[in-house]
Amino acid sequence: MNTNKSEISAREQGAILTSLAAGLVPQLGLQHLVVGRKGEIQALAGDLDAIQSGGATFRVIIGPNGAGKTFLEHLDRDLAIQAGLVVLSADLTPHHRLHATDGRTRALYSSLMANVYTKACPSGNGLRPLLESWISGLAFEDGVQGASPEGMTRAISERLRPLKDYLGGFEFAQVLGRYYEGYANDNPALQDSAVRWLRAEYSTKTEARHDLGVRRIINDEELFAALKLFSAFCCLAGHRGVLVMLDELTALTHRLPDARARRANVQVLLNVINDCIQGDVSHLGFLLAGTPDALNDPERGLFSVPALQSRFQSCAPRGCVDYSSPVLTLEPLGKEDLLVLMHNVRRVHALGDTAKYRLPDEALEQFLMRVLARFGQKAVANPRDVLRPFVSILNILDQEPDRPWQDLITGALTDKPTSTTPAEATLANLNLR
Amino acid sequence: MSETSTIQAWLAARQPVDEIPVPFVAAQTTELSNQPLDEKYKTVLRELLKRPSWERAELKPLAARVGLMPMALVAKTNEWALETYGDLLLEGDGPINVNKRLHSKLNS
Numbered sequence: 001m002n003t004n005k006s007e008i009s010a011r012e013q014g015a016i017l018t019s020l021a022a023g024l025v026p027q028l029g030l031q032h033l034v035v036g037r038k039g040e041i042q043a044l045a046g047d048l049d050a051i052q053s054g055g056a057t058f059r060v061i062i063g064p065n066g067a068g069k070t071f072l073e074h075l076d077r078d079l080a081i082q083a084g085l086v087v088l089s090a091d092l093t094p095h096h097r098l099h100a101t102d103g104r105t106r107a108l109y110s111s112l113m114a115n116v117y118t119k120a121c122p123s124g125n126g127l128r129p130l131l132e133s134w135i136s137g138l139a140f141e142d143g144v145q146g147a148s149p150e151g152m153t154r155a156i157s158e159r160l161r162p163l164k165d166y167l168g169g170f171e172f173a174q175v176l177g178r179y180y181e182g183y184a185n186d187n188p189a190l191q192d193s194a195v196r197w198l199r200a201e202y203s204t205k206t207e208a209r210h211d212l213g214v215r216r217i218i219n220d221e222e223l224f225a226a227l228k229l230f231s232a233f234c235c236l237a238g239h240r241g242v243l244v245m246l247d248e249l250t251a252l253t254h255r256l257p258d259a260r261a262r263r264a265n266v267q268v269l270l271n272v273i274n275d276c277i278q279g280d281v282s283h284l285g286f287l288l289a290g291t292p293d294a295l296n297d298p299e300r301g302l303f304s305v306p307a308l309q310s311r312f313q314s315c316a317p318r319g320c321v322d323y324s325s326p327v328l329t330l331e332p333l334g335k336e337d338l339l340v341l342m343h344n345v346r347r348v349h350a351l352g353d354t355a356k357y358r359l360p361d362e363a364l365e366q367f368l369m370r371v372l373a374r375f376g377q378k379a380v381a382n383p384r385d386v387l388r389p390f391v392s393i394l395n396i397l398d399q400e401p402d403r404p405w406q407d408l409i410t411g412a413l414t415d416k417p418t419s420t421t422p423a424e425a426t427l428a429n430l431n432l433r
Numbered sequence: 434m435s436e437t438s439t440i441q442a443w444l445a446a447r448q449p450v451d452e453i454p455v456p457f458v459a460a461q462t463t464e465l466s467n468q469p470l471d472e473k474y475k476t477v478l479r480e481l482l483k484r485p486s487w488e489r490a491e492l493k494p495l496a497a498r499v500g501l502m503p504m505a506l507v508a509k510t511n512e513w514a515l516e517t518y519g520d521l522l523l524e525g526d527g528p529i530n531v532n533k534r535l536h537s538k539l540n541s
Contacts, residue, residue, distance in 0.1 A: 011521070012519070120511045121508065125525070128504040128526060133502075133505040135502055137505075140500065183493075
């Protein structure tokens, strides 16, 4: 078998091909597809190094739709969990904000805690495994081994003593103790309440006190403090830090109708950046993503706030890219990159076995020429329009290996490209165009 | 160097989790995952493979046999399966499904 050094698992192959066929970015195995972006990847890997070493990072990926923001985010998430970090991920929306007083910041925190990625749980359901792995590990420790449930609860409180220096740390330890009590006493409702507290799903202290006996909840004002606390816990639990990924930055800059709400959200962003830059945070990183409007719009973009502009705007000479800048701007892939991407997809499809390639190099070049002739620059700007029919051809050749590939390439690409911006999609759905 | 090999090289350069000094000895489950499975754990694994899916509560007695809480068993099993077979064995968090692809591989 002729295989490449970098092995592709059947799980990765399935995830990649299914996602690409649906026009989505795969959730895993992205290292097998990656094309270009070497500087960006090294910059993001450098951030992960910094988080692991106890630092704090703040990075924004900016690029038009289809430029590969989601791809880069998923790749970074993969790298982070492989490196022992915990990743929290959520989309910013008008209902999931950095600042609010009506539960919408709490909702963002809930969303982050509902999407906890670890190496053992790469699908995002990692909160309970994370808690239970730590508690189970504790039970193996000298002095705790064979302890009664009460002894275990005391040990949990003891081991989490360092968290009491953090806002809400005392209650966090109490809640973890209650979680264990729920386990020891066959009381899943108590465990569910503890998870509900950790996910900031309690809206009143009364309810939390009734269910868990704690006097505090994670509220709208405590998003950042709660993330710092969670990161400290993850480090105690043997992980190396936390990466928080927030997509759809434009939701804060362009989808909040009230200027005061926009300012308040941007102010939180500024506070987070300042804390990260000034070294007040450890083992915690932030990665945000958005379209160029989120930065450059003179009225609503982050650059319209002088303090943010001074922190974000690159000082690199014209024509140069400074990858150490907090903002990574993605340019669309080039035609050559697109060809390499197709080579990579073909390799994934054959699980790295060159003998099983369904299409020769010549076919890939012909397909690309046809794509460019049909869609021009738009195809290059949004690779999903190229990859969907390409994967389809590979799948058909799996089903009908004797079919001439020339026929399939000629017959492909008869539809218009499907990629649209969210606004275009909305307009299309409303039949307003 | 290609982007893929850049990533592989970066990952290869990472220290294993257990080499990082942490305030408390709290990483046993991760350390255990890097070791071959002991006999007791293999018995649990065989039990796990007997059914296509499990409720979280049903995993409790099974996990207790190896001194773990149910979702810690899921995490440990998956870390082992990822390292050994490049795939997760247990998916979801209620019910927890046994991955059919790996099931046949493990049974063989």
